[in-house]
Amino acid sequence: xxxxxxxxxxxxxxxxxxxxxxxxxxxxxxxxxxxxxxxxxxxxxxxxxxxxxxxxxxxxxxxxxxxxxxxxxxxxxxxxxxxxxxxxxxxxxxxxxxxxxxxxxxxxxxxxxxxxxxxxxxxxxxxxxxxxxxxxxxxxxxxxxxxxxxxxxxxxxxxxxxxxxxxxxxxxxxxxxxxxxxxxxxxxxxxxxxxxxxxxxxxxxxxxxxxxxxxxxxxxxxxxxxxxxxxxxx
Amino acid sequence: xxxxxxxxxxxxxxxxxxxxxxxxxxxxxxxxxxxxxxxxxxxxxxxxxxxxxxxxxxxxxxxxxxxxxxxxxxxxxxxxxxxxxxxxxxxxxxxxxxxxxxxxxxxxxxxxxxxxxxxxxxxxxxxxxxxxxxxxxxxxxxxxxxxxxxxxxxxxxxxxxxxxxxxxxxxxxxxxxxxxxxxxxxxxxxxxxxxxxxxxxxxxxxxxxxxxxxxxxxxxxxxxxxxxxxxxxxxxxxxxxxxxxxxxxxxxxxxxxxxxxxxxxxxxxxxxxxxxxxxxxxxxxxxxxxxxxxxxxxxxxxxxxxxxxxxxxxxxxxxxxxxxxxxxxxxxxxxxxxxxxxxxxxxxxxxxxxxxxxxxxxxxxxxxxxxxxxxxxxxxxxxxxxxxxxxxxxxxxxxxxxxxxxxxxxxxxxxxxxxxxx
Numbered sequence: 001x002x003x004x005x006x007x008x009x010x011x012x013x014x015x016x017x018x019x020x021x022x023x024x025x026x027x028x029x030x031x032x033x034x035x036x037x038x039x040x041x042x043x044x045x046x047x048x049x050x051x052x053x054x055x056x057x058x059x060x061x062x063x064x065x066x067x068x069x070x071x072x073x074x075x076x077x078x079x080x081x082x083x084x085x086x087x088x089x090x091x092x093x094x095x096x097x098x099x100x101x102x103x104x105x106x107x108x109x110x111x112x113x114x115x116x117x118x119x120x121x122x123x124x125x126x127x128x129x130x131x132x133x134x135x136x137x138x139x140x141x142x143x144x145x146x147x148x149x150x151x152x153x154x155x156x157x158x159x160x161x162x163x164x165x166x167x168x169x170x171x172x173x174x175x176x177x178x179x180x181x182x183x184x185x186x187x188x189x190x191x192x193x194x195x196x197x198x199x200x201x202x203x204x205x206x207x208x209x210x211x212x213x214x215x216x217x218x219x220x221x222x223x224x225x226x227x228x229x230x231x232x233x234x
Numbered sequence: 235x236x237x238x239x240x241x242x243x244x245x246x247x248x249x250x251x252x253x254x255x256x257x258x259x260x261x262x263x264x265x266x267x268x269x270x271x272x273x274x275x276x277x278x279x280x281x282x283x284x285x286x287x288x289x290x291x292x293x294x295x296x297x298x299x300x301x302x303x304x305x306x307x308x309x310x311x312x313x314x315x316x317x318x319x320x321x322x323x324x325x326x327x328x329x330x331x332x333x334x335x336x337x338x339x340x341x342x343x344x345x346x347x348x349x350x351x352x353x354x355x356x357x358x359x360x361x362x363x364x365x366x367x368x369x370x371x372x373x374x375x376x377x378x379x380x381x382x383x384x385x386x387x388x389x390x391x392x393x394x395x396x397x398x399x400x401x402x403x404x405x406x407x408x409x410x411x412x413x414x415x416x417x418x419x420x421x422x423x424x425x426x427x428x429x430x431x432x433x434x435x436x437x438x439x440x441x442x443x444x445x446x447x448x449x450x451x452x453x454x455x456x457x458x459x460x461x462x463x464x465x466x467x468x469x470x471x472x473x474x475x476x477x478x479x480x481x482x483x484x485x486x487x488x489x490x491x492x493x494x495x496x497x498x499x500x501x502x503x504x505x506x507x508x509x510x511x512x513x514x515x516x517x518x519x520x521x522x523x524x525x526x527x528x529x530x531x532x533x534x535x536x537x538x539x540x541x542x543x544x545x546x547x548x549x550x551x552x553x554x555x556x557x558x559x560x561x562x563x564x565x566x567x568x569x570x571x572x573x574x575x576x577x578x579x580x581x582x583x584x585x586x587x588x589x590x591x592x593x594x595x596x597x598x599x600x601x602x603x604x605x606x607x608x609x610x611x612x613x614x615x616x617x618x619x620x621x622x623x624x625x626x627x628x629x630x631x632x633x634x635x636x637x638x639x640x641x642x643x644x645x646x647x648x649x650x651x652x653x654x655x656x
Contacts, residue, residue, distance in 0.1 A: 054562070056561065056562075076567075077566055077568075080564065080565075080566040080567070081564075081566075083562075083564055084563070084564025084565075084566075085564075089562040089563070091559070091562070095559065096559070097556055097559055097560070098249060098556070099245045099246050099248065099249030100245060104245075108560075108563050109563045109564050111238040111239075111242070112238075112563060112564035112565050112566075112569065113564050162563070
């Protein structure tokens with residue numbers, strides 16, 4: 001098998017001022033094109049782990065490699081570049097920049113990454129529309145609307161299109177379905193998985209809901225790999 | 235970075251149109267006030283220094299430089315002493331003197347000063363860099379009892395050609411001592427100049443002498459009325475004194491030598507001043523108020539800049555999520571920093587631009603009116619370097635002000651990571 005795209009080893013992270021570490025992970029890997037489900041209750045440190053992989057947080061100890069590069073040895077600017085070029089991120093809620101149009105929101109990552117812009121052959125707008133259509137948003141009147149006027153489900157699909165544009169190597173999704181009903185939730189995960197696999201992007205999907213595990217090749221419980229036992233948040 | 239981020243800053247501002255417009259308005263008004271004050275100041279200074287031009291020296295009895303300038307040019311205050319007629323003829327006859335215009339002051343008409351002079355005045359008195367007096371109607375005084383009135387006099391008193399007027403002895407608005415036995419008539423009305431000429435009634439030197447026949451003691455001799463006009467016309471009306479003399483020289487380079495020679499004249503205590511130097515000195519005296527005004531308007535601009543700071547700082551919390559989305563998508567902290575600085579600079583730039591447009595629009599609208607009614611020329615106050623540098627300076631200042639919220643957002647975008655939950 002190929003070398004992992006993300007490789008975490010000997011990781012220890014504590015929030016400043018916290019008496020005990022939030023995360024202590026001996027080993028965690030994501031391989032190229034792999035679809036991984038990471039389960040854990042609220043406050044278990046899932047988002048913290050995502051922040052560490054995305055390179056916006058720095059661990060106190062351990063090693064995090066993304067695309068073969070040791071994040072800790074990179075300057076923060078280089079880590080930001082790496083994230084812009086290689087990762088697509090979807091949040092739980094409030095994903096979109098309210099003052100940009102639907103198309104502009106989808107195309108936004110290309111403003112920050114020349115590599116991803118170069119991977120889009122042809123017009124950015126056409127690619128954005130193609131992704132939106134593939135995710136079930138092909139109604140042209142929708143595209144004219146203010147993003148805050150879209151439903152939560154529609155917003156999440158726009159956010160997914162934005163994460164997918166320019167073919168990043170890893171899509172990180174942080175509880176993106178928590179505001180959707182079961183049917184829409186399953187649809188969303190299916191569409192996201194299909195689009196990710198088209199460009200061989202790996203998918204790291206994080207949720208507290210174990211029922212979603214069936215959609216993925218591999219499911220991991222954070223409590224199984226995390227030796228630290230953070231205090232459960234409400 | 236660059237264009238992509240400024241574009242984002244612009245879209246972000248448009249998303250908050252209401253507060254952005256208010257902020258722009260605050261900046262625009264403050265810049266308009268500043269530019270208005272500054273242009274009025276420049277205009278006033280220019281108008282002031284162009285009150286008299288192409289006169290090399292002003293000669294009067296020895297007193298203070300500013301005092302002589304005030305009463306001879308601005309018709310303010312009084313001469314402490316007069317210049318005798320023989321001294322005037324000595325001055326006029328000097329080889330280095332090209333021309334002289336005698337000025338005789340002391341009477342008034344309903345609050346406006348009366349100036350006795352000769353016909354050379356209408357050619358030699360120049361203002362605003364060499365403009366000569368123009369007549370709106372009528373012509374120079376010809377008869378002994380003709381008067382030429384300035385534009386303000388005509389407008390304020392409603393006088394026109396042939397209007398009779400009676401001079402007052404001294405300067406009281408309603409003096410008891412009227413020269414009512416010697417009425418004048420208006421022979422000419424001057425066009426507005428924006429100088430004290432507008433508020434002056436011009437008569438001949440001889441007329442000044444004539445109306446004072448019988449007043450040799452300083453008050454009206456009861457016998458004065460018995461002297462008929464024809465008798466007076468037969469008199470030798472050469473004045474005994476004049477108040478001041480405008481002097482033009484044959485050659486400019488000798489100006490200081492001529493001045494010294496007049497200052498040290500043995501026959502009489504005289505003083506010669508250079509109008510330009512005296513005007514500058516007088517402007518410095520009045521300059522304190524003008525600088526205070528400038529300081530106040532600068533503070534108002536500072537208030538405008540603070541309103542930019544306030545609007546961005548208050549928006550910062552509400553936009554925390556927006557910043558972390560941008561960060562997650564790949565914006566570096568530097569992008570966030572530039573985004574906020576660009577936003578502040580945009581507010582400052584647009585505000586200053588609108589302010590400059592307001593001021594220049596108003597000036598262009600009221601300029602012709604001021605020019606025709608008051609003779610105030612707004613040339614040099616149109617759009618120019620001042621507007622350009624002001625817009626540039628305000629934009630730079632706004633950019634500097636934007637550094638604070640930008641730094642705060644920068645710091646926070648580092649510590650927030652990806653996990654802001656609002």
